Every structure is written in C-alpha cells, then in structure tokens.
Amino acid sequence: MIRLLTYWTLVIGFQVLVLNHLDISSYIYPQVFVVLLLTLPLHLKKTYQFLIGFGLGLIMDLFIYSPGIHMSACLWFIAIRMIILERQDLKEHANNKSAYSIKTAGFSPFYYTTLILILFYHFYVLWIDGIGNMQVEHMILTGFSSSLLSLTIIGVFQALSLNRFE
C-alpha cells in the first residue's frame, strides 16, 4: 500500500512539479499522470474507478487551477478505458488482481490502448481549455506533440517496470 502511495505521489509530483513547468515550447503540455489511471488494477469495480478518476482529476485541477477540466477528462478516460479493456482478454489477470500493463496485456494491445487514451486525453483537455479562445492549429500541434512526449515517458515507465519484474 505504501509502495503504491509512494508511486502515485512520485508520478503526481513529477507531473505538477516538473512536467507542468516545462518551458520547452508552448506546444508541449504533456499529461503523464494519466498513466496512474491507465494502469489501475483490472479487478477494481467501475464505481471505484470513476471515483479514483474524479479524485485524481480534482488533484490536478487544484494544482493548475483549471476547475473541472481534468476531472471531466479523467472520467472520460476511465469510461473509454473500460470500453477498450472489455474487448481484451484480461479475465485471468483480473482474477489475479493485476494492474493493466505491458506485462498483463501484451505490447500491442497496451500500445494501442495507451495511444488512443493519451491522444483522447490531450485533445479533450486542450479542447475544453480552449473553449472561448480556440486556436485550432495550436490545439492540433500541441495535442500531437504533447501526446508523443507523454507516450514516450509512459513507454519508459513501462520499460523500467518490465525490467524490474523480469
């Protein structure tokens, strides 16, 4: 439990203290913390998943003062994740109370799920954030570049965890 809390704290800390303050370009706005939602244990009830998503979004909103935006995005993230995971054969891993990862799902399904969810999450946040001041080109460029960076970081996380398991 402590290990899990430490992991969550580190990821959230990495997001709010490092990634949220990246000053590389206005087109880079990676949201890596969603890996916490992506890798939630497979046996968790839907209600808990939604509540965790809501809570994590609330934490992110509190740090960057974007009331409701990350909460809403996290809820959609969880909902889409549920739909995608229902199509993957993960019953055995769910019974083993495993988390969703490259190890449990395999490389291709995990990569495909992560790609969809990360792209969705970034574009959804940018879209909601841009309401009233929408700049489509900026949104598309930021969406793709931030998603790419997030995917890379998540990939590294997964590779590290995979190495550790092996």
Place this chain on the structure above:
Amino acid sequence: MLFVVLQIICGFLIFSLNPYQQATFSKLALGITASINKLSSNVYSYLDLKNQNSWLQDQISEQFRESYPQSFIYLNDTFHIKDTAKRPLFDAIPAQVVFNTAFKVNNVFIINKGSNHGIKKNMGVISSQGVAGIILSSNENYSTAMSLLNTNMKIIPYINGQEYYTEILWDNTKINSLKINRINKLERVKIGDVVSTGNSSLLFPKGIPIGHVSKITNKPKSQFFELEVKTATNFRNLEYVFVIFNNEYSNLKKLLSND
C-alpha cells in the same frame, strides 16, 4: 449513472469557475434562450394572427368611417337639433371570405357575416384594395356576394374626375380583368388611370378603387375605345372584406323612386 452525475459536477465547475468557458457558456446560453424566445414569440404571433387580423379589420373599418366624413354627416347648425350626431353615411362591417370562386362565368363569394350582423341584400363589399362585389342574399350568419367577376355585375366607372355613362363589365375572358366599352375617343384616358366608384352609386362611397386601366384598344371604324381594367382586388386570394352599409340607403332609395 455515477459517471453522469460526476460529469454534471465537472460541467458545473468548468462553466462556472473558468472565465473563458463561463463567458462562452453565457454567450451560448444567451443565444439558445434568445432563439427559444424568438421561436416562442413567432409561434405566439402566428397563433395570434386571427386576433391581429380581426383587430386590423376593426382599425380599417374605423379608418374607413373617418376617410369619408365630409359629405355624409348632418351638420348641427343645419338641423338645429342639439344632440344630432355626426353620423357617417357609410359604415364598414369587417368580414372574412369563407368561400370564393374566380374561375366561373358568374363568380360569387360567401362571407361569415349575415343578417344577425345587419347585412342585407344590395350592400356593397370592398376589400382593402378596392371594390369586391355586392351582397346577393343573407341568412343569419352568412351572406353571398356577387363578385366583380360576374357577368351580371355592372358599375358605372369614374375616371380622372369624370363619371362615364357606361358600365364596367366582366366578359369572362381573364381573371381580375374587366372591360369598359363606349368610352369616347375624344376622352383623355391613358394606361394606368385609376377607375373608381363615383357619385351615382348608393352602395359604395365615391372614390373606392375598382382597378386601373391596363390596356386601351382603339377599334377602327368606331368612335369608342375599349378599355381593359385590372381589378384593384385580387380575386384569387380574396380573404378579408368589408361590407359597406349605407345608413340612409332606404331613405335615398325612396327619394330616387319618387323622382
């Protein structure tokens, strides 16, 4: 269910605490409510058209009475009667056409006012554009009127301040088009001249348009022009009319018959 509830909370937070989103939401909400209000206003206006029409007809009736006051009122100092009302000679009773023909040889139309409303045979009927016909018969609530587009209809034309002792006729050749024969070629009549009612009718006040001259045929070996008159009233879509009530019709008729 939980997802929906949580999303509603998020939506509330997004659109109430983020300034851009709040402004956009307010603008959108204003646009939507304005559209709904406009729609409901249009629907209400449409539903209220009947009342509006009725009100407009009353207004036109009132205007009609005020438009023909001078020669039709008793003057107090002439009669030396203290309470003599300045009663107009003509009144207009608004009515709606419930049946109308325009394609027959002898066209008639039926209006939704009858003897209960004071309508009798031989009253003039006008539309807001001009002369429409003459009442033929009435029952309690409905009356039949002979349309201008009726071969039995005869009105003496008044053109350019002059009454011509001929008649306007419908010869059943063209809808909304009448004929005037026997206009002397010495008369200065031109296309566009307004043809209206004159002084020789007890049914209509002077100056109600019948139509305008649309064609002048100069027949060789004849001393008369043949005029084509486009009716002021469009009989294809005749809907609202006014029955002209001559308050002194019986007295005047009696005087004329004595002569």
